[in-house]
Amino acid sequence: MAITPPSERIWWKEPIARVEIVWIIVAFLWGLVMFFMMIYWHAAGEQNISNEAYRTTPAAFAAKAQDMIDQHTVRQEDIFPVVHPPPGDIYLIARLWQWWPILELEKDQTYRLHISSMDWQHGFSLQPVNINLQIHPGYDMVVTLTPNQVGEFSIVCNEFCGIGHHNMLGKMYVVE
Amino acid sequence: MATNTEFRICPTTGLRVHLPAELLIKANAVAAVVFLAVGGFFGLLVALTRWPAVHVLPADWFYLALTAHGLDVLLVWIIFFEMAVLYFASAVLLGSRIATPKIAWVGFTLMLLGALITNVAVLQGGSTVMFTSYVPMQAHPSFYLGLILFAVGALIGCFVFFGTLVVAKEEKTYEGSIPLVTFGALTAAIIAVFTIASGAIILIPTLLWSMGIISHIDPLVYKTVWWAMGHSSQQINVSAHVAVWYAIAALVIGAKPLSEKVSRTAFLMYILFLQLASAHHLLVEPGLSSEWKIFNTSYAMYLAVLGSMIHGMTVPGSIEAAQRAKGFTSGLFGWLRKAPWGNPAFSGMFMSLVLFGFLGGISGVVMGTEQINLIMHNTLYVPGHFHATVVAGTTLAFMAITYLLVPLIFRRELVMKKLAQWQPYVFAIGVAGISLFMMGAGTLGVSRRHWDITFADSMLSFDYPAAAFLMMGLNGLSAILAALGGLMYVVIVVGSILSGKRIESVPDTGEKVSVTVPAVGTYGSATHPKIPGTVVLVAIFFIAFVLYYFVNWKYLSEVWPMR
Numbered sequence: 001m002a003i004t005p006p007s008e009r010i011w012w013k014e015p016i017a018r019v020e021i022v023w024i025i026v027a028f029l030w031g032l033v034m035f036f037m038m039i040y041w042h043a044a045g046e047q048n049i050s051n052e053a054y055r056t057t058p059a060a061f062a063a064k065a066q067d068m069i070d071q072h073t074v075r076q077e078d079i080f081p082v083v084h085p086p087p088g089d090i091y092l093i094a095r096l097w098q099w100w101p102i103l104e105l106e107k108d109q110t111y112r113l114h115i116s117s118m119d120w121q122h123g124f125s126l127q128p129v130n131i132n133l134q135i136h137p138g139y140d141m142v143v144t145l146t147p148n149q150v151g152e153f154s155i156v157c158n159e160f161c162g163i164g165h166h167n168m169l170g171k172m173y174v175v176e
Numbered sequence: 177m178a179t180n181t182e183f184r185i186c187p188t189t190g191l192r193v194h195l196p197a198e199l200l201i202k203a204n205a206v207a208a209v210v211f212l213a214v215g216g217f218f219g220l221l222v223a224l225t226r227w228p229a230v231h232v233l234p235a236d237w238f239y240l241a242l243t244a245h246g247l248d249v250l251l252v253w254i255i256f257f258e259m260a261v262l263y264f265a266s267a268v269l270l271g272s273r274i275a276t277p278k279i280a281w282v283g284f285t286l287m288l289l290g291a292l293i294t295n296v297a298v299l300q301g302g303s304t305v306m307f308t309s310y311v312p313m314q315a316h317p318s319f320y321l322g323l324i325l326f327a328v329g330a331l332i333g334c335f336v337f338f339g340t341l342v343v344a345k346e347e348k349t350y351e352g353s354i355p356l357v358t359f360g361a362l363t364a365a366i367i368a369v370f371t372i373a374s375g376a377i378i379l380i381p382t383l384l385w386s387m388g389i390i391s392h393i394d395p396l397v398y399k400t401v402w403w404a405m406g407h408s409s410q411q412i413n414v415s416a417h418v419a420v421w422y423a424i425a426a427l428v429i430g431a432k433p434l435s436e437k438v439s440r441t442a443f444l445m446y447i448l449f450l451q452l453a454s455a456h457h458l459l460v461e462p463g464l465s466s467e468w469k470i471f472n473t474s475y476a477m478y479l480a481v482l483g484s485m486i487h488g489m490t491v492p493g494s495i496e497a498a499q500r501a502k503g504f505t506s507g508l509f510g511w512l513r514k515a516p517w518g519n520p521a522f523s524g525m526f527m528s529l530v531l532f533g534f535l536g537g538i539s540g541v542v543m544g545t546e547q548i549n550l551i552m553h554n555t556l557y558v559p560g561h562f563h564a565t566v567v568a569g570t571t572l573a574f575m576a577i578t579y580l581l582v583p584l585i586f587r588r589e590l591v592m593k594k595l596a597q598w599q600p601y602v603f604a605i606g607v608a609g610i611s612l613f614m615m616g617a618g619t620l621g622v623s624r625r626h627w628d629i630t631f632a633d634s635m636l637s638f639d640y641p642a643a644a645f646l647m648m649g650l651n652g653l654s655a656i657l658a659a660l661g662g663l664m665y666v667v668i669v670v671g672s673i674l675s676g677k678r679i680e681s682v683p684d685t686g687e688k689v690s691v692t693v694p695a696v697g698t699y700g701s702a703t704h705p706k707i708p709g710t711v712v713l714v715a716i717f718f719i720a721f722v723l724y725y726f727v728n729w730k731y732l733s734e735v736w737p738m739r
Binding site for chain 1: 357432460
C-alpha cells in the first residue's frame with residue numbers, strides 16, 4: 001500500500017502494465033505537441049508577444065510621449081488629449097491612475113506601441129479586444145500592433161496599483 | 177533510543193505513533209484550521225464585494241481583505257497543514273520517533289509568530305500590497321519580516337522531516353524503501369527548500385529596501401525571483417495533496433499503487449521541473465525572450481505536467497484495482513458506484529482529484545501557453561484557475577484527510593457525522609462554481625483584484641458585457657456555498673477535537689507491529705486487475721484537454737495582430 005514500504009523490495013525492476021505505458025507515451029507526445037505549438041505560432045500565428053523592450057526612466061519616457069502629444073493632438077476630451085499620430089512609434093504612459101493620452105489609430109495600419117509606467121506596476125488590458133500586458137516602471141515595452149477593428153476601446157488597469165486602481169481607465173480609438 | 181512510553185499503538189491502523197510527533201501534528205493542524213477560518217472569512221468578503229449587486233466592502237477594506245485572504249489561506253493554512261502532513265508521513269508512517277522535537281517546536285513558534293506579525297501589518301492598513309507585494313509598491317517592514325520568519329520556521333520543519341527520515345533509516349523502523357506517501361511528502365519537502373531559498377533571496381533585500389537600507393529593487397527581477405517562491409510553493413501543495421490522495425486511497429479502500437516505479441517517477445518529475453514555473457507569471461512581461469518563456473512555462477516540454485497526468489491515471493487506477501479485487505466488478509464503473517461515497521475522506525479525496533485535473537490542470541496548462549496568456553493575464557481567469565488547484569485540489573484533499581487524522585491522531589471520534597458526510601459535497605460544489613465562474617468572467621476580460629467593474633468613479637466610462645455581471649453574481653453565490661462548506665468543516669473539526677468521544681489507545685509493548693489496514697491482494701506491479709473504468713475517465717479527460725486547448729488558440733487568433 002501507499003502508506004507502507006513497497007511489498008516488492010526491488011520495486012524499480014517490476015514490469016509496468018501496458019495501460020500505464022500507453023498513457024505515459026500519449027501524455028508525453030501531447031506535451032510535445034503543446035510545446036511545438038508555441039514555436040509554430042511564432043512562425044505562422046499573428047498574435048505573438050513582443051521580445052522588444054528597452055531600459056528607460058520615467059522622465060525619458062515621459063519626454064518622448066510629450067513630444068508625440070505636442071505634435072499630434074487633434075482634440076481634447078475631458079482632461080485627456082486625443083492624439084492621432086502617423087503609423088510608427090507611438091507612446092502610452094501608465095501612471096497613478098491614468099492611461100495617458102487617448103490614442104486615435106487608423107484601422108489596418110501598423111504601430112510600434114511603447115508602454116511604460118511612471119511609478120508602480122500596471123496592467124494594460126485592452127477591452128473588449130482582450131489583450132493583456134504587464135507594464136513595469138523602468139522598462140519601455142514595444143508592441144507592434146495592427147488594429148483590425150474600428151471603434152472605441154477601453155484600457156482597464158488589471159494590476160493592483162493602490163487605492164485608485166479601479167478608477168484607472170483609459171481609451172483608444174480606431175478609425176478608418 | 178526512544179523508550180516505549182513515548183509511543184502508543186493506534187488501535188485502528190496498528191501504526192506506532194510517537195507521542196511528541198503526535199503533539200506537533202496536532203499543533204500544526206490546529207493552527208492551520210484557525211487560519212483557514214480567518215482567511216476563508218476574508219475570502220467570502222472579497223467574493224461578496226466583487227458581486228456588483230452586493231458590493232459589501234469599501235475600496236480600502238476590499239484591497240486589505242484581499243491581501244489578508246491570499247496570505248492566510250494560500251500561505252499560512254496550507255503550509256501549517258503541510259507541516260502536519262510531513263510529520264505524519266515521516267514519524268507516524270515509518271513508526272519512528274521524530275527528530276529533534278524541540279527544534280520542531282522552535283520552527284512552529286517562528287511560523288506562528290511570522291503569520292501573526294504579517295497579519296497585524298496587513299490589518300493595520302499600511303501593507304495593502306496584495307499577497308504578491310510587487311515592488312516598487314511598498315509594505316511596512318514588518319510585513320516582509322513576518323513572511324521571512326514564517327519561511328524560516330517552515331524550513332526548520334522541512335529539516336526536522338529530513339532528520340526523521342534519517343532516524344527511521346538508522347533505527348530500522350521500516351524495511352526496504354520508504355512508503356509512496358512518504359516519498360510524495362519528501363518531494364514536497366525538497367521543493368519547499370528550493371522555494372524558501374528563493375523567498376529568502378528576494379524577501380530579505382525587499383525588507384532592507386522597505387527599511388531604507390537598499391535604494392532600489394528592480395521590479396522584473398523581484399517578480400522573477402518572487403515567483404520562483406510563489407509558484408514553486410504551489411508545487412509543494414501539488415506534491416503534498418497527491419501524497420494525501422494516495423494515503424486516503426490506501427487507508428479507506430486499501431488501495432495499492434499500480435506501480436511503485438511509475439508513481440515515484442511521476443513525483444521525481446515534480447522535483448526536476450516544477451521550479452521553472454516562475455515563468456507562468458512573466459509571459460506578457462517586457463524584457464524576457466520568447467525562448468526563455470517557452471522553455472520555462474512548459475516545464476521543459478511539459479515534463480512536470482506529464483507527472484500530474486500520470487498521477488491522474490494511477491490514483492483512480494489504484495482505487496479501481498482495489499475495488500475490483502474486492503469483488504466490485506460489474507460493468508465499467510461498478511467499482512466507482514460502490515465506492516464509499518458516504519465517507520467524507522473518500523468523497524473529498526475523489527472530488528479533489530477530479531476538480532484538480534479537469535478544472536485546475538487543464539486551465540493551468542492553457543493559461544500557461546506563451547501566446548494564449550495574452551488573452552488571460554491578470555484577468556479573473558487567473559484566480560479561477562488557482563482556486564481550482566489550491567482550493568478544490570489542495571484544500572479539499574487536506575479537509576478529506578482531516579477526517580482520518582481526527583481519529584488517528586487526535587484520538588477522537590467525529591461529531592456530527594451526518595454533517596461531515598455532506599461537507600465535502602457542499603464545499604466542492606461551491607469551489608467548482610467559484611473556479612468556473614471566475615474563469616468565465618476572465619474569458620470576458622474582467623480584471624482580477626478590482627473593486628468596481630462598473631467604473632462608477634472613473635473619469636471615462638466602460639461597460640463589461642452583461643454576461644460578466646451574471647458570472648460575478650454566480651461567483652458570489654458559489655462563494656457563499658463554499659464558505660458554508662468551510663464553516664461546516666471548522667465546526668466539525670473543532671467540535672470533534674473538543675468533545676468527540678475519546679478513542680482509547682494501546683501502549684507500545686515493544687512487539688513488532690504491522691499495519692492492519694485491510695490490504696487488497698498481493699498483486700505485483702504489472703499484474704494488477706484491469707482498470708477499464710479509469711481508462712475511460714482518462715480518455716474523457718484527454719479529449720476535454722485537447723479540445724479546450726485548441727478552442728483557446730481559436731480565441732487568440734481573433735484578437736488584433738501583434739508581434
